[in-house]
Amino acid sequence: MYQPLIDKIETYDIIVIHRHIQPDLDALGSQLGLKRLIQLNYPNKEVYTFGEMGDFKWFGSMDQHIPEQDLKKALAIVLDVSGKERVSDQRFLTAKESVVVDHHQNDTDFADTFISDPTQIATCQMLTEMAVNHHLTMDQAAATYLLGGLVTDSGRFMYPQTTDKTFECAAYLMKQGADLQYLYQNLYEVDYTMKRLKGYFIYSFKTTEHHVAYMKNPKSLKDEFGVSTFTVSRGMVNQMAGIKHIPIWANFTETDSGAILCELRSKHIPIVDVAKKYGGGGHDLACGCTAIDWETTDDIIRDLDLLAKKGR
Ligand SMILES: [Mn+2]
Structure with a gap:
């Protein structure tokens, strides 16, 4: 060869x-x-x-x-x-x-x-x-x-x-x-700030009735840790990955303009239709969208919870 x-x-x-x-x-x-x-x-x-x-x-x-x-x-x-x-x-x-x-x-x-x-x-x-x-x-x-x-x-x-x-x-x-x-x-060898931020995520995420894990990150979080919006949003979503009994996880991060970046992930249940419903897209198990306010993120969490309920 x-x-x-x-x-x-x-x-x-x-x-x-x-x-x-x-x-x-x-x-x-x-x-x-x-x-x-x-x-x-x-x-x-x-x-x-x-x-x-x-x-x-x-x-x-x-x-x-x-x-x-x-x-x-x-x-x-x-x-x-x-x-x-x-x-x-x-x-x-x-x-x-x-x-x-x-x-x-x-x-x-x-x-x-x-x-x-x-x-x-x-x-x-x-x-x-x-x-x-x-x-x-x-x-x-x-x-x-x-x-x-x-x-x-x-x-x-x-x-x-x-x-x-x-x-x-x-x-x-x-x-x-x-x-x-x-x-x-x-x-x-990891950066001190990143380790602390990961620790914060692992300690703080919430779960829904059907075990969808999620985090809502206000603008102030990135300033508190001195990192970018992207680091909080894309960089941290998988701190909720690979956990037993958690089929879907989502990370909601407020940008400087006040919009909310939604990173959605799933082990097996396709969730891309939820991303599409809110104007986004991506892959079946890894997708995203942008929400205009925190109320919308609650709707997204509810939709994901419904999928988690059906999926098991
Ligand atoms: Mn290679």
Whole structure:
């Protein structure tokens, strides 16, 4: 499966590596991990990485500059994304040829070579498999980058697509010296304010007769904790998720203009029609709308409670 990528790497002297916008650790880990693998195994190649780092500046850094004439001669490798629009930094379009390696269930609209495997939990898992199958030299840095993507895209080995291959890859990366503790310390250490806000949510949410959990957050809450409306609204709704006997949960947050953002979530019972009824939309189990006043949120809570009643 990976031979076409190996062939292209061997053919080109200049290689640029891209991944998606709003990067997660699979995007960055595959990008930085592949760069390191190429440097180790093909020391004569020039390799560049592009894109923004987002919240992960601790994880590594990007190259920003490449001479225009070099870019035109380069191979572009695009990781963890298949559609042109979601690629961070559009300079890959100037490169001579492109290869995409991705585990998402999407088609590509630009790649000359497309290496796709939606059965894999992470692009980092695919690159680890490539390194093993093709006997590539690896070091601690490369292994740590790749393990970063493997750990996060698998939800710390919790998501259903976690397989024996995931653990084999993790074991292999650990044998190469991957620094798991460094990853965990940076990934899972939380901000003091966020911890307090989460605690407030967990302690304060209410439930209806049929166990719909909800929170009503006045404007003053975001000021009290020094966070944004978005942090309270979207960021906190799932503090009410994953609780036994609570099928539906909703988070109502007043904005600066006085409108109320409604984030609605459900385990199994489709609730999107409630969101639509109040002018919103989204997915069956995760949707939202904007209410004009608190009375409307009471109507929404009543509608959700009715669904919870019918749903059991
Ligand atoms: Mn991924």
